[in-house]
Amino acid sequence: KAGVTQTPRYLIKTRGQQVTLSCSPISGHRSVSWYQQTPGQGLQFLFEYFSETQRNKGNFPGRFSGRQFSNSRSEMNVSTLELGDSALYLCASSLLSGYEQYFGPGTRLTVT
Amino acid sequence: EDQVTQSPEALRLQEGESSSLNCSYTVSGLRGLFWYRQDPGKGPEFLFTLYSAGEEKEKERLKATLTKKESFLHITAPKPEDSATYLCAVQAMSGGTSYGKLTFGQGTILTVHP
Numbered sequence: 001k002a003g004v005t006q007t008p009r010y011l012i013k014t015r016g017q018q019v020t021l022s023c024s025p026i027s028g029h030r031s032v033s034w035y036q037q038t039p040g041q042g043l044q045f046l047f048e049y050f051s052e053t054q055r056n057k058g059n060f061p062g063r064f065s066g067r068q069f070s071n072s073r074s075e076m077n078v079s080t081l082e083l084g085d086s087a088l089y090l091c092a093s094s095l096l097s098g099y100e101q102y103f104g105p106g107t108r109l110t111v112t
Numbered sequence: 113e114d115q116v117t118q119s120p121e122a123l124r125l126q127e128g129e130s131s132s133l134n135c136s137y138t139v140s141g142l143r144g145l146f147w148y149r150q151d152p153g154k155g156p157e158f159l160f161t162l163y164s165a166g167e168e169k170e171k172e173r174l175k176a177t178l179t180k181k182e183s184f185l186h187i188t189a190p191k192p193e194d195s196a197t198y199l200c201a202v203q204a205m206s207g208g209t210s211y212g213k214l215t216f217g218q219g220t221i222l223t224v225h226p
Contacts (some may be wrong), residue, residue: 048212
């Protein structure tokens with residue numbers, strides 16, 4: 001069974017721009033969660049989507065948003081990028097909300 | 113607020129030298145405690161889920177245990193390929209409903225020398 005895929009794997013953006021990251025969950029999985037990983041803060045929860053609805057949101061500004069499509073694929077968007085947004089963005093899928101999560105390889109975002 | 117603390121931050125072992133990693137947690141209502149392994153430049157790899165105190169799970173050289181306040185990841189006779197960052201995370205119940213949010217500890221960086 002194919003794992004979680006994320007595109008693109010690497011991204012370089014300029015401060016003030018916006019970016020969209022994509023995540024395809026494991027086939028049959030309906031819940032997708034997003035996390036930000038930085039050396040200083042570790043892994044921090046951004047939001048979770050289940051059946052196209054946002055179920056839970058972490059303590060991040062409104063510049064961070066996401067959505068989920070009917071095929072369970074998910075996208076997250078970051079607007080007005082700041083230098084501090086440079087991080088590894090990880091997507092995780094689970095069969096249902098609250099079950100064990102399987103992570104993708106991540107998207108490495110660098111903001112200059 | 114849910115909190116997870118892992119110790120030690122880093123651990124160096126000789127091949128074959130068994131040891132344990134600790135994960136202390138505070139959570140309003142525990143739905144599950146998860147262990148992951150993360151290699152450099154990769155996403156976390158799922159290892160175990162523990163749901164209740166007294167529960168134990170094993171996989172090859174790894175054994176995870178859970179009490180009401182902490183979890184241990186025991187590594188028996190480690191090999192160099194066990195070198196990685198080991199992450200612990202908790203998932204809380206809220207109003208009888210569990211959600212997808214995982215709260216992670218900072219991780220333990222394990223290095224096993226041949």
